[in-house]
Amino acid sequence: MTASPASTPAAAQADFLAACEREPIRIPGAIQPHGALILLARPDLRVLQASANFGVVVGPDAEGSCGRPIAELRWGSDTFCRELAQWCEGPEPLYLRSHRLGQQAFTVSAHRSPQGIVVEFEPADDRVPPPAALYPMLRRFLERTERLADVGELSDRVAEQVAGLTGFNRVMVYRFDEDWNGTVIAERGDGVLPTYLDLRFPAFDIPAQARELYRLNRLRLIPTADYQPVPIVPAHCPVDGAPLDMSFAALRSVSPVHLEYMRNMGTVASMSISIVVDDRLWGLISCHHAAERHIDPQLRAACDFLGRLVAQQIDARERAAEDKERLRLKQVETELVTHLARAPTFQSGLVERASHWLGLVNADGAAVITDGIALTAGSTPPIDAILRLAEWMHERRLDQLYATDCLSAQWTEGAAFTDVASGVVAVPISRIHASFIMWFRPEIIRTVTWGGDPAAKVSAETGRLHPRASFASWTEQVRGRSRPWREAERLSAVDFRTAAVDFVLKRAEERAQLTEELQRSNRELEAFSYSISHDLRAPFRHIAGYAELLAEEEPELKHISRHYLKGISHAALSAGQLVDDLLHFSQLGRADLRISRIDMRKVADEVRRSLDLESQERPISWDIGPLPDCWGDPSLVRQALFNLAENAVKYTRKQPETRIRITGIERSADVLYAVEDNGIGFDMAYASKLFQVFQRLHRPEDYEGTGIGLALTRRIVERHGGTIEARGTVGQGATFSFSLPRRPEA
Amino acid sequence: MATLRPILLVEDNPADIDLTLAALKKTNLANAVIVVRDGVEALDYIFREGVFADREPGPPAVVLLDLKLPKVDGLEVLERVKAHPKYRTIPIVMLTSSREESDVVRSYEFGVNSFVVKPVDFKAFFESIRDLGVFWAVINEPLPGGF
Numbered sequence: 060m061t062a063s064p065a066s067t068p069a070a071a072q073a074d075f076l077a078a079c080e081r082e083p084i085r086i087p088g089a090i091q092p093h094g095a096l097i098l099l100a101r102p103d104l105r106v107l108q109a110s111a112n113f114g115v116v117v118g119p120d121a122e123g124s125c126g127r128p129i130a131e132l133r134w135g136s137d138t139f140c141r142e143l144a145q146w147c148e149g150p151e152p153l154y155l156r157s158h159r160l161g162q163q164a165f166t167v168s169a170h171r172s173p174q175g176i177v178v179e180f181e182p183a184d185d186r187v188p189p190p191a192a193l194y195p196m197l198r199r200f201l202e203r204t205e206r207l208a209d210v211g212e213l214s215d216r217v218a219e220q221v222a223g224l225t226g227f228n229r230v231m232v233y234r235f236d237e238d239w240n241g242t243v244i245a246e247r248g249d250g251v252l253p254t255y256l257d258l259r260f261p262a263f264d265i266p267a268q269a270r271e272l273y274r275l276n277r278l279r280l281i282p283t284a285d286y287q288p289v290p291i292v293p294a295h296c297p298v299d300g301a302p303l304d305m306s307f308a309a310l311r312s313v314s315p316v317h318l319e320y321m322r323n324m325g326t327v328a329s330m331s332i333s334i335v336v337d338d339r340l341w342g343l344i345s346c347h348h349a350a351e352r353h354i355d356p357q358l359r360a361a362c363d364f365l366g367r368l369v370a371q372q373i374d375a376r377e378r379a380a381e382d383k384e385r386l387r388l389k390q391v392e393t394e395l396v397t398h399l400a401r402a403p404t405f406q407s408g409l410v411e412r413a414s415h416w417l418g419l420v421n422a423d424g425a426a427v428i429t430d431g432i433a434l435t436a437g438s439t440p441p442i443d444a445i446l447r448l449a450e451w452m453h454e455r456r457l458d459q460l461y462a463t464d465c466l467s468a469q470w471t472e473g474a475a476f477t478d479v480a481s482g483v484v485a486v487p488i489s490r491i492h493a494s495f496i497m498w499f500r501p502e503i504i505r506t507v508t509w510g511g512d513p514a515a516k517v518s519a520e521t522g523r524l525h526p527r528a529s530f531a532s533w534t535e536q537v538r539g540r541s542r543p544w545r546e547a548e549r550l551s552a553v554d555f556r557t558a559a560v561d562f563v564l565k566r567a568e569e570r571a572q573l574t575e576e577l578q579r580s581n582r583e584l585e586a587f588s589y590s591i592s593h594d595l596r597a598p599f600r601h602i603a604g605y606a607e608l609l610a611e612e613e614p615e616l617k618h619i620s621r622h623y624l625k626g627i628s629h630a631a632l633s634a635g636q637l638v639d640d641l642l643h644f645s646q647l648g649r650a651d652l653r654i655s656r657i658d659m660r661k662v663a664d665e666v667r668r669s670l671d672l673e674s675q676e677r678p679i680s681w682d683i684g685p686l687p688d689c690w691g692d693p694s695l696v697r698q699a700l701f702n703l704a705e706n707a708v709k710y711t712r713k714q715p716e717t718r719i720r721i722t723g724i725e726r727s728a729d730v731l732y733a734v735e736d737n738g739i740g741f742d743m744a745y746a747s748k749l750f751q752v753f754q755r756l757h758r759p760e761d762y763e764g765t766g767i768g769l770a771l772t773r774r775i776v777e778r779h780g781g782t783i784e785a786r787g788t789v790g791q792g793a794t795f796s797f798s799l800p801r802r803p804e805a
Numbered sequence: 806m807a808t809l810r811p812i813l814l815v816e817d818n819p820a821d822i823d824l825t826l827a828a829l830k831k832t833n834l835a836n837a838v839i840v841v842r843d844g845v846e847a848l849d850y851i852f853r854e855g856v857f858a859d860r861e862p863g864p865p866a867v868v869l870l871d872l873k874l875p876k877v878d879g880l881e882v883l884e885r886v887k888a889h890p891k892y893r894t895i896p897i898v899m900l901t902s903s904r905e906e907s908d909v910v911r912s913y914e915f916g917v918n919s920f921v922v923k924p925v926d927f928k929a930f931f932e933s934i935r936d937l938g939v940f941w942a943v944i945n946e947p948l949p950g951g952f
Binding site for chain 1 (some may be wrong): 873
C-alpha cells in the first residue's frame, strides 16, 4: 500500500475509490498524442479549439487555425471540407473517411457534441485491409458463430477473431455480474502476456463513471500507456466556457489511475470494445499488448461492429437460455405440484420431494414455515434461526417475493449463517401469519470454481493496482454473498408461491367443507338422540307402567301370569336403561369439557362410599393408595373412575373375599390411575372388545349391564387426551388403568 | 281453603295421560284434574281464552306440563306464562321424557318450579307424581290476592 493518511487499509481503499469516482474522465482537457483533435463551430465550421499538437500532426499550415472556418485554411482539402459539411447536414452520427491532408494520409473521424463538431485526425496505416476485405471476414464470423448456443463459446470465438484482426498479445472477454464485479470468461493470446482466464475482479476496478463512458463510447484505444497528454487550446470552449466534453472522442486522454493499472499489469497498449446488451454494459472485449500498438480507426470500426454483432448474439442467446431455464423450472414446478396434490400435507409433500423443492430455484437449502413450525431440506440455518428470520420478514410485510444474495447486509443475525444462507429467496404463503417458503444459497467463495491457481497467474506483478490485489479485494467484497438469483429463478419462486397459496387455500376450503359436513351430521345426530330419548323412551315407560297397573288391578293373577307381567316390566326397564345409557354416551361426545384440577383421592372415596351402599350384603376390602391430583372435567372423571370401580365390584361378586385396589402415579406428561380387582378376570384375547359399545363378555343373567359402561369410560378418557387399557387373566382378576394428561393450571 | 283448585295436566300422549292420572289417583288428592292436549289449549286454559274463555275463574293449583307438545311446545307455554305479569306465580312442573341438558337449562331460565324426567320405572314415576302433587297442590299455599 502507498502512504495514506487513512488509519486502516480498508479506509485507505475507500478514500482511493472515492477519488477514482471523482476523476474528471470526460473532460481531461487533453488527448493522447497519436492523433490531433479540433472542435468546429456550427454551421460555419470555424475552428474553436485544437489540440496543441495539431500543427505537428497535420502540418505547419495548421498552426494558428483557431477562430477561422476550415474552408479558409490551407490544410483543409476541398474534398474534406465539402464532405464534412455534407455530413453535418445529414443524419449519420459518425463521420469516418480517409483524406490526404497536406503531405500525409489521415483517417478522419467526426462526431457531434453539444459544443460543436469534434473532428479527430489519425495518420492512416496502409497495412490495414480495405473495408471491402473486412466484410467477408465479418460474414464468416457470423456463419461460424450463429449456431453456437453457449455464450462462453461465442465469447471465445470473438476473442479469437479480435486477436486475429488486431494482433494484440492477449484478447479477453470480460463479463460483469449484477454488482459490476467482472470475470474473464474467454481469452485468446499468443503467450507473451500471462493468462487471466477465470480471474475475477471487483466492481471498483472499473468505476461507475468509467462504465458509463464504456456504455456510451463503445471503443477506446491506448496505443501506449507511456504517453505525454497533449492539452486542448484554449482550455475552455468559447461556446459555453466549459472544458471540452470528450465523452465520444477516440483520442481522449485517459485517467492516470488507468495508466498505472495498465503498467502494473505489464501492458503497454490496450484497446477495449464494449458489449452493450439491452442498453446495459454486459461486458468488454479487452485487448492488451506488451509493446506500443496502433490500431487504425477503420479497423477499430470493424472491431466495434464485431462488438455490436456479438452483443446481439449474446442478447438472443441469453434470452433463449433464460426461456429454456424458465421452461425447465416450470417442469420442476409441475412435477412438484402434482406430488403435493397427493401428499397428506403440503409441508410433508415438499420434504418428500426435496430435490424438486430445491431445484425450483436452484438452491442448496429450503424451509417451509407454517404455524411456527419449520420443516427443512438441504443445507439451512438452524430451525430457531429460520423462525426468527420468518418473523423478521413477517414484520417487513413481504408481498410477493424477497430475494437477496447478501442476507447479512439486511438481517444482521444472518452474518452467523453465511456458510449456508448468504442468499435467500422467500415467498409468503399467508397474509396473516409468518408463513413462508424459503430457499437458501451458500456464500459464493465456497462455490467459485477456478481455472487454476489465480495467485500463480499474476506472480510477477507488483503495485497497488493489479489483478492480484484486485482478487484479494474481490474475495473481501463477495464475503457473505451468494451466487445471485436469476430472473427465471425469481419468477419460479413467485409462480410456485401462487400454486402453494392455491393449494393451501384449497386444503383450507376442503377442511372448512368437512367441518361443515361434520357439524351438520353432528346436528343430525343430536336431533336423532334427542328424539330417541323422548320417543323411544316413552313407550318403554308406558309398557312398564301398564304392566305395573295391571298387576295392581288384578291381585288374583295366576302365578305364571304374574311371572309374565314381571318379564314385561323387566324388559321395558332394561330397554329404558339402554336408551338412557346410549343418550349419555352420545352426549359425552358433544358436551364441552370443563377442565379443572381434581382431587382424585376425594373422588375415589366418594365412589367407594356410593358403591359400598349398593353392595351392603358383602364386605369389600378397599385399598385406595395415595392418589395424585389430575386435570379434567370433574363430573366426567368421576364417572370414569366410578364405572371402573363399579365393574370391579360387579365382577368380584362371586369371590369369597373381595379386594379392590385403586392406585395412581404421576408421570412426566400424565397421571396414571389403575383399578385392580380379584374378580373373574377375562381372557386377554377379548381385551380389545372390552371397550366397544354393546360388547359383553358375560351372559346378562350372570352380570347385568347394557355393555356401554366401558365404552363410555374410554370415551371420557380419550376426550381428555388420555389412554385406557385393560389387563386380566381368567379367574385371576383384572386391572383397568387410564392416564390423563397434565395441564398447566387454568 | 275454599274449593280445591284443579291440577292442569298438559299432555298429548294418551298413554302418559293414563299413567299420570293413575298415579295422581293413587295419591288420593281431592283436586280435580283438567287435561288439555296441546300448548294452545294449555295457554287458553291458563289465560281464560278461546274455548276456555268461559271457564270458572281462578288459577290451577299446579300445571304439569309435558315438554313435547303439538302446536305450541311446553317450553314456549312455560315462557309465556312465566313472562305474564299476572299468571307467572302459577307453579309449573315440567315433565319430560328426556334428560337433555339444554331443555333443563332453558326451563330453569324461564322460571320453571320443578323439572322432572319421567322415570321408566312406574314405581319411581308414581313417587315423583305423588311428591309433586302433595307439594304443589296441598302444601304450597297460593299467593294472597290471587285471581
